[in-house]
Structure formats: structure tokens, C-alpha cells
Amino acid sequence: MPNNSREQILSGVRANIPREPVERPQIPVFRRADAHLKSTFEKHLQEAGGAAHDVENRTEAQAKLASLHPTAQVICSAVPEIPGTRRAEAIRDPHELADVDVGVVRAQFGVAESGAVWLTQEDLIVNGLGFLSQHLVVLLDPNEIVADMHDAYARVRLDRTAYGCFMMGPSATGDIEATLVHGAQGARSLNLLFLSRSSL
Numbered sequence: 529m530p531n532n533s534r535e536q537i538l539s540g541v542r543a544n545i546p547r548e549p550v551e552r553p554q555i556p557v558f559r560r561a562d563a564h565l566k567s568t569f570e571k572h573l574q575e576a577g578g579a580a581h582d583v584e585n586r587t588e589a590q591a592k593l594a595s596l597h598p599t600a601q602v603i604c605s606a607v608p609e610i611p612g613t614r615r616a617e618a619i620r621d622p623h624e625l626a627d628v629d630v631g632v633v634r635a636q637f638g639v640a641e642s643g644a645v646w647l648t649q650e651d652l653i654v655n656g657l658g659f660l661s662q663h664l665v666v667l668l669d670p671n672e673i674v675a676d677m678h679d680a681y682a683r684v685r686l687d688r689t690a691y692g693c694f695m696m697g698p699s700a701t702g703d704i705e706a707t708l709v710h711g712a713q714g715a716r717s718l719n720l721l722f723l724s725r726s727s728l
């Protein structure tokens with residue numbers, strides 16, 4: 529007879545393992561109207577402290593970044609559309625990101641119901657780029673917005689990446705005196721540029 533709580537719990541689990549394989553439950557499909565995905569995404573991104581901007585091509589994207597961050601000295605880019613002053617591919621140690629003013633990445637897709645974007649280590653190249661940069665600029669194809677997290681999880685492929693995260697706006701905390709502070713544990717601002725992949 530087990531003589532401690534841990535062993536009692538484990539013994540109980542072992543004794544009740546189904547003898548026959550059990551199918552995983554099916555997740556129902558929730559259908560939502562998707563006529564206003566972009567505007568819904570923008571609204572929720574703004575509520576999270578971020579901002580969205582429409583740009584037509586890489587030239588406009590570079591101009592918008594320059595207007596958003598005119599004093600930026602170090603722009604570390606993980607995208608071909610914006611060269612930056614430093615390439616993420618050249619980073620060998622995350623400590624090299626300590627002086628990054630602006631990090632530039634491209635999200636795989638956005639989620640309208642929350643204003644979140646999905647980023648993997650392949651998108652970030654160096655995972656720390658999304659968190660050590662003072663400011664973030666995220667490119668997103670406006671055609672790559674899903675309605676909700678049910679649709680989002682249908683697209684997430686954790687079997688194809690070692691790391692991925694949903695990011696929603698800049699870093700924020702409201703723990704101290706119930707005052708909202710941005711940039712407490714990460715990027716102080718997040719600007720999203722709607723730029724189609726076909727604009728390359």
C-alpha cells in the first residue's frame with residue numbers, strides 16, 4: 529500500500545488507465561463571419577496597446593519605420609523587406625541584441641478576436657529579438673488573419689518548430705498600483721505594418 533500522497537495519486541492513475549485506446553475528442557468547428565477580420569484585428573491590437581498601419585510596398589514600409597522611430601540607431605531585421613542596420617541572421621549570441629532599438633519581424637498570421645500575431649523561431653531567427661528589442665515592428669499579410677483562436681490553433685504546427693508564441697501588443701503590466709506600464713518586461717511599443725508577401 530502506498531505510504532505517501534504522490535504514490536497514492538500515481539497508483540490511482542496507473543490503476544485506471546484505459547485498456548483500450550481512446551480517441552481524442554473532436555474539437556467542434558466554430559464558424560464566424562469573416563467580412564471584417566482586418567478591422568476587428570486592428571481594433572483589438574489597439575486595445576492591447578499596439579497600432580496598425582497600411583503600407584503598399586517595401587519602400588513605404590521603410591519610410592513608415594523611419595517616421596515611427598526617427599532616432600533609432602540599431603534596427604535589427606529578420607525580414608527581406610526592411611534591411612535594417614543589423615541582420616538577425618548575423619546574430620550568434622542573444623546578448624548581441626542588448627542595444628537594439630527596433631526589431632523587425634514578419635508574423636505568420638494574426639488573430640482577429642485578440643489582435644495577436646503568431647511568431648515562431650523561424651520568423652524571429654533569434655527568439656530574443658521579440659523581447660529584447662526596445663520597439664517592435666511586425667509585418668503581416670492582411671490576407672493572413674483568422675477569426676479566432678480555434679482557427680489559429682488549426683494553423684499552428686508545433687511539430688514543425690521548436691518554439692512559437694502568440695504576441696499581442698507591447699509588453700505591459702498593471703500590477704503596481706493598478707497603473708498600466710508598457711515595456712516592463714519587453715518591447716515598449718509594437719507597430720504592425722500590413723504588407724502583403726506578394727510585395728517582395
